[in-house]
Amino acid sequence: MEFLLAIMTGVLYAAGLYMMLRRSLVKLIIGLIIIGNGANLLIFLLGRITKGAPPIIPGDTKFFADIYADPVPQALILTAIVISFGLQSFAIILIKRAYQVVKTDDLDEMNTIEEEV
Amino acid sequence: MTQQFLLYPLLWQLFLSIVLMFAWRHIQIQKIISIVGSAIGVGLSVALFYEVWQNGTLVVQAASWKAPFGISFVGDMLAATLVLLTSIAGLAVSSYSAASLIPARLRFGYFSIFHFLILGLTGAFLTGDIFNLYVWFEIIIISSFVLITLGGEKAQIEGAVKYFTLNFLASIIFLTAIAVLYGLAGSLNMADLAILIPQIENRGLVEVAAILFLVAFGIKSAVFPLYFWLPASYHTPPSAIAAIFGGLLTKVGVYALIRFFSLMFVEDVLLDQILMVIAILTLISGGLGAMVQTNVRKVFSYLIICHIGFMIAGLAMFTELAIAGAVFYLIHDIVVKTNLFMISGLIYRIKGSNRFKELGGIYKEYPKLSLMMIIPMFSLIGVPPLSGFWPKISLIIASFDTQSYFILAAVIFASFITLVVVAKLWAEVFWKDPDKFPKKNHFLYFKKMTLARKLQMILPILMLTGVSLYLGFGAENIQQLSIRITSELMNTDFYINAVLPNN
Amino acid sequence: MRTLILKTASDYLLPILLLFSIFILLRGHYLPGGGFVGGLMASIAFVLHAFANGLKDTKKLLKFHPGFLMPAGLLLSFLSGLLPVILQDAAFMTGLWLENPIPVIGSIGTALFFDVGVYIVVLGVTLTIIFTISESA
Numbered sequence: 001m002e003f004l005l006a007i008m009t010g011v012l013y014a015a016g017l018y019m020m021l022r023r024s025l026v027k028l029i030i031g032l033i034i035i036g037n038g039a040n041l042l043i044f045l046l047g048r049i050t051k052g053a054p055p056i057i058p059g060d061t062k063f064f065a066d067i068y069a070d071p072v073p074q075a076l077i078l079t080a081i082v083i084s085f086g087l088q089s090f091a092i093i094l095i096k097r098a099y100q101v102v103k104t105d106d107l108d109e110m111n112t113i114e115e116e117v
Numbered sequence: 118m119t120q121q122f123l124l125y126p127l128l129w130q131l132f133l134s135i136v137l138m139f140a141w142r143h144i145q146i147q148k149i150i151s152i153v154g155s156a157i158g159v160g161l162s163v164a165l166f167y168e169v170w171q172n173g174t175l176v177v178q179a180a181s182w183k184a185p186f187g188i189s190f191v192g193d194m195l196a197a198t199l200v201l202l203t204s205i206a207g208l209a210v211s212s213y214s215a216a217s218l219i220p221a222r223l224r225f226g227y228f229s230i231f232h233f234l235i236l237g238l239t240g241a242f243l244t245g246d247i248f249n250l251y252v253w254f255e256i257i258i259i260s261s262f263v264l265i266t267l268g269g270e271k272a273q274i275e276g277a278v279k280y281f282t283l284n285f286l287a288s289i290i291f292l293t294a295i296a297v298l299y300g301l302a303g304s305l306n307m308a309d310l311a312i313l314i315p316q317i318e319n320r321g322l323v324e325v326a327a328i329l330f331l332v333a334f335g336i337k338s339a340v341f342p343l344y345f346w347l348p349a350s351y352h353t354p355p356s357a358i359a360a361i362f363g364g365l366l367t368k369v370g371v372y373a374l375i376r377f378f379s380l381m382f383v384e385d386v387l388l389d390q391i392l393m394v395i396a397i398l399t400l401i402s403g404g405l406g407a408m409v410q411t412n413v414r415k416v417f418s419y420l421i422i423c424h425i426g427f428m429i430a431g432l433a434m435f436t437e438l439a440i441a442g443a444v445f446y447l448i449h450d451i452v453v454k455t456n457l458f459m460i461s462g463l464i465y466r467i468k469g470s471n472r473f474k475e476l477g478g479i480y481k482e483y484p485k486l487s488l489m490m491i492i493p494m495f496s497l498i499g500v501p502p503l504s505g506f507w508p509k510i511s512l513i514i515a516s517f518d519t520q521s522y523f524i525l526a527a528v529i530f531a532s533f534i535t536l537v538v539v540a541k542l543w544a545e546v547f548w549k550d551p552d553k554f555p556k557k558n559h560f561l562y563f564k565k566m567t568l569a570r571k572l573q574m575i576l577p578i579l580m581l582t583g584v585s586l587y588l589g590f591g592a593e594n595i596q597q598l599s600i601r602i603t604s605e606l607m608n609t610d611f612y613i614n615a616v617l618p619n620n
Numbered sequence: 621m622r623t624l625i626l627k628t629a630s631d632y633l634l635p636i637l638l639l640f641s642i643f644i645l646l647r648g649h650y651l652p653g654g655g656f657v658g659g660l661m662a663s664i665a666f667v668l669h670a671f672a673n674g675l676k677d678t679k680k681l682l683k684f685h686p687g688f689l690m691p692a693g694l695l696l697s698f699l700s701g702l703l704p705v706i707l708q709d710a711a712f713m714t715g716l717w718l719e720n721p722i723p724v725i726g727s728i729g730t731a732l733f734f735d736v737g738v739y740i741v742v743l744g745v746t747l748t749i750i751f752t753i754s755e756s757a
Contacts, residue, residue, distance in 0.1 A: 020286075025278065032285050039292040046300025073299070076248055080292055082656065083255045087285060089749050090262055094281060096756075097266070098274045110275045121705055124712050131698060138691035180713040181704075
C-alpha cells in the first residue's frame with residue numbers, strides 16, 4: 001500500500017510540474033491543483049498508514065493499549081484541502097478575468113507590462 | 118491575564134476585519150474604523166512589546182491543549198518587535214490608502230481584506246507551530262491575491278498571474294516540507310522539533326526537509342534565483358498596497374528563515390554555505406537590476422530584493438553579531454520599504470506617472486516634501502547616522518570575524534549600488550527639468566486635493582520617516598534590542614523552555 | 621435545466637437537505653461531520669434550488685445577500701473563542717461546556733457555537749462564489 005501511494009505521489013508531482021510548464025494558463029492552474037493533491041497525499045503517506053482503532057482511549061484506561069491511527073495528518077490534510085479549495089476558486093476567477101482582459105490564454109503573451117521598461 | 122495579552126493584537130485585527138465586513142457598503146465609515154482601529158492596534162502591540170521587554174517571553178497554548186499537542190503561540194522578543202512594526206506600518210498604510218485609493222477600489226471590501234492581511238502577518242510572527250505558520254501564510258497570500266487584483270486593470274491581472282503561481286507553488290513546497298518533517302519527527306511544534314530534529318538518524322532526509330523549507334521561504338522572501346515574480350508584480354497594484362507588500366510580505370519569509378534556521382536546523386554546514394551564496398548573489402543581482410530600471414516603483418522592487426541579501430548574509434554567517442545585524446536590518450527595512458512605496462505613490466499623485474522620462478522638477482515645486490522624501494532614501498543607503506548604517510557596521514565586522522570576504526565585498530558593493538541608484542533617482546525625479554507632458558483629464562493631482570486628504574497622505578510618510586530617524590539616532594537602543602533578540606535566538610534552550618516548561 | 625421534475629423535486633429537497641445539513645453539523649462532535657461539511661451541504665441545497673428555479677428565485681428565497689453570512693458566522697466563531705478568555709481567563713478557544721447534555725442536540729459548549737459559525741461562513745462563502753460565477757457567466 002505504501003509503495004503504491006509513494007508511486008502515486010510521485011506521479012502526481014511529476015504530472016503537476018509538467019502541466020505547470022505548459023504555456024496555457026488553464027493548464028497551469030490544473031498543474032497547481034494536481035501538485036497540491038500530491039502534497040496532500042504525501043502528508044497522508046508520511047503520517048504512517050495504520051489499519052487500527054480510532055485514536056480514542058477507552059474510559060477506563062489511561063494509555064493507548066493497541067496501535068492507533070494518527071489523527072494529526074488527517075487534520076492537516078483537511079485544512080490543506082479547505083485552503084486549496086479557496087485558492088483554486090480564486091484562481092479560476094483569476095484566469096477567467098485574465099482571459100477577458102488580456103484576450104489570450106498564452107502565458108508568453110502576458111508580458112505587456114514588462115516590455116515598456 | 119498577562120499571558121492572554123499575547124493574542125490581543127491578533128484578535129483585535131480579526132475583530133476589526135469582521136466589523137469592517139459588516140460595514141461593506143459604507144466606505145466613509147470603513148475609513149474611520151480602519152484608521153482608529155489601527156491606532157488602537159498599535160497601542161496593543163506597544164503594550165505587548167513592553168510586557169515582553171519587562172517580563173520575558175509570553176506563551177499561550179491555544180484551547181489550553183498542552184504544548185507539543187496543541188498549537189502554541191510564542192511571543193519572544195523577535196516576534197513582539199515584528200508585531201509592533203507590523204502594526205505601525207499597518208497604521209501608516211491604512212491612513213495612506215484612505216486618502217490615495219480611488220473609491221472604485223475601496224468598494225470591494227479593501228479595508229476588511231487589508232486587516233486580514235495584517236492579521237495573517239501578526240499570526241505568522243506569533244505562532245510556534247509549523248503547520249499553523251503554513252495556515253497564516255495562506256491567510257497572507259489569499260488576502261494579498263485579492264489586494265493585488267483589486268481594480269482588475271490589465272497590468273494588475275498580468276502581475277497577479279505571476280504572483281499567484283509562484284506563491285501558490287511556494288505554499289505547496291512548504292506543505293511538502295512539513296509532510297517530510299512530520300514523517301521524520303512526528304511533531305509540529307517548533308520547540309518540540311528543536312529537541313527532536315538533532316536526534317533523527319536519517320540526516321539525509323532532514324537535509325531534504327531543510328532545503329525544501331529554504332526554497333519555500335526563499336520564494337516568499339524573494340532571494341536569488343527565486344525572486345522573479347517580485348519585480349513582475351509589485352509595481353502593478355496601487356502604491357498603498359505595494360507599500361504593505363514591499364514592507365512586510367517578503368519580511369515574513371525572512372522571519373521564517375531566521376526562525377527555522379536558528380531554532381531547528383542549526384549547525385548545518387551545507388546549508389550555511391548555500392545561504393552564503395544566495396546572499397551574495399541576491400545582493401548583486403538585486404542591485405544590478407535596480408540600476409537599469411527606469412520606473413520608480415520597479416527600482417524600489419529591485420531594491421527590496423537587493424536588501425533581502427543583507428539579512429540572509431547575516432543569517433549565513435551565524436555569529437552573534439551577524440544575526441544582530443540581520444535583525445537590526447530587518448527592523449530598519451520594514452519601516453523604510455513601506456515608506457518608499459508610499460513615497461512612490463506620492464510622486465505618482467504629484468506628476469501622474471512613475472516613469473523617469475515623465476518625471477522631474479519635484480524639488481522645485483515642493484522643496485519641503487522633497488526633503489521629507491529624501492530622508493528615507495538616505496537611510497536606505499545607510500548614510501551615517503541614519504538607520505541603514507548601523508546594521509551594516511555589524512554585518513561588516515561580522516564578515517571580518519568569520520573571514521567571509523565575499524560577503525564583505527557584496528555588502529559594500531550593494532551599498533554603493535544603492536547609493537548610485539538613489540542618486541540617479543534624485544536627479545531624474547527631483548532635479549531634472551521636466552519635459553512638457555499633457556495633463557491627464559480625469560486624474561486627481563496632488564495639487565487639486567483637499568488639505569485633509571493631503572495630510573492623510575503626508576502624515577503616514579512623515580510618521581515612518583520619524584520612526585526611521587529614531588532608528589538611526591536612537592541606534593543604541595535598537596542595537597541593544599537586536600542583541601537581546603539575538604541572544605534569545607542563539608540560545609535555543611530559551612525558546613524551548615518557554616514553550617515546554619517541564620522538559 | 622428548468623424541467624418540471626427537477627423543479628418539483630427541489631421544492632421538497634431543499635428543506636430535507638437543509639435539515640440533513642443541520643443533522644451533519646450537530647453530529648460532528650463525535651462522529652464524521654461538522655460545520656464545514658454541513659455548510660457545504662446546505663449550500664448545495666440552495667444551488668440545487670437555483671438550478672431548478674433560476675437564480676432570481678433563490679435570491680428571493682434567501683431575502684438577503686449571502687455575503688452577509690460571512691461576517692455573521694465569523695463573529696459567532698470569534699465570540700465563542702473569546703468567551704473563555706473573558707469568563708475564565710483561560711486561553712483563546714478553550715472549550716467551555718454545560719454540565720448536562722440537552723436531548724437531541726447533545727452537550728452544548730463553545731465548540732458547538734464555533735462549528736455553527738463555521739457552518740454559516742461556509743454557506744455564505746460558497747453561495748457568494750457560486751452566485752457570482754453564475755451571474756457573470
